[in-house]
Amino acid sequence: MSPEVEENSPGDVRLSQMEAGIPSEEEGGVARPLVPVPGVGVGAGGCEGGGGQTQTQPQVQATAVPYVERETWTRQMDFIMSCVGFAVGLGNVWRFPYLCYKNGGGVFLIPYMIIVFIGGIPVFFLEIALGQFMKQGGVSAWNIAPLFKGLGLASMVIVFFCNTYYIMILVWGLYFLLHSFTNPLPWATCGHPWNTLNCTENFRRACHNRSALPLLSSTPDPSIPISLLSSVVSSPLNLSSSTLLLFNGSCVEPEGMRSPVIEFWERKVLRLSGGLDEPGDISTHMVLCLIATWVIVYFCIWKGVKGTGKVVYFTALFPYL
Secondary structure, rough: OOOOEEEEEEEEEEOOOHHHHOOOOHHOOOOOEEEOOOOOOOOOOOOOOOOOOOOOOOOEOOOOOOOOOOOOOOOOOHHHHHHHHHHHOOOHHHHHHHHHOOOOOOOOOHHHHHHHHHHHHHHHHHHHHHHHHHOOOOHHHHHHOOOHHHHHHHHHHHHHHHHHHHHHHHHHHHHHHHOOOOOOEEEEEEEEOOOOOOOOOOOHHHHHHHHHHHHHOOOOOOOHHHHHHHHHOOOOOOOOOHHHHHHHHOOOHHHOOOHHHHHHHHHHHHHOOOOOOOOOOOHHHHHHHHHHHHHHHHHHHHHHHHHHHHHHHOOOHHHOO
């Protein structure tokens, strides 16, 4: 038998593709398909001049993955402000000065800036670049490396827990905002159900006056100027601002006096209890503020990046006010 003919089965002889003038897949520039299509064989209709039935084999066919159009940022500044709002929030603005004060003041900025430029900014840029390149969410973006897909799931869990407690800061802000429209302000006066007997409205003056009581003793300290003693003795309840600073720069609560501001925060807003064995009851006002806050957050993000790009101009700049 010549090399130009092929034997498919006993009694069936078929000319090769070269003999029949049919170009092969390599010569025709057609790649081998990937997905098999039932009922389509390689030898279907390929018997030219032969009356026998050819053997059909499964043929694969390439299928394209459907492309899903995703929304994009309207302007580049919208994306930049969103990154600023994500990295810097109310908690960061309030906590950073405290950390600087607690860890040495200005010296704290040296290791902070080193860590930011060595670790913080590169990792932050890597996360943003991966999301922009894949144009997917936090979980599906890791399809680029399925082995690390657990990182996307872990980040989603972390964001869920952060939103669970961070939303309470917004609830407290909304609660104070609603009470700020009342007159008088509930944290400016005593006599409310949440106030104690030690509540003092003019807390600072009472605090400094009690700090000045040692000056009124029968044996005054010789290091205190006579003019200062005379001013205190003449009008102990009307001390000047400079005299108050000499007595006590940081007014500490003496003898159980309580400020109405502190009592409103601890006994009305937080409703602190004596311990874990006293869970207390649910605050209806805080629950309503929590629901209202989640509704506001929903309407800020329900249109995707088109709506978020407008909201971030307020949310990213408001913590600095």
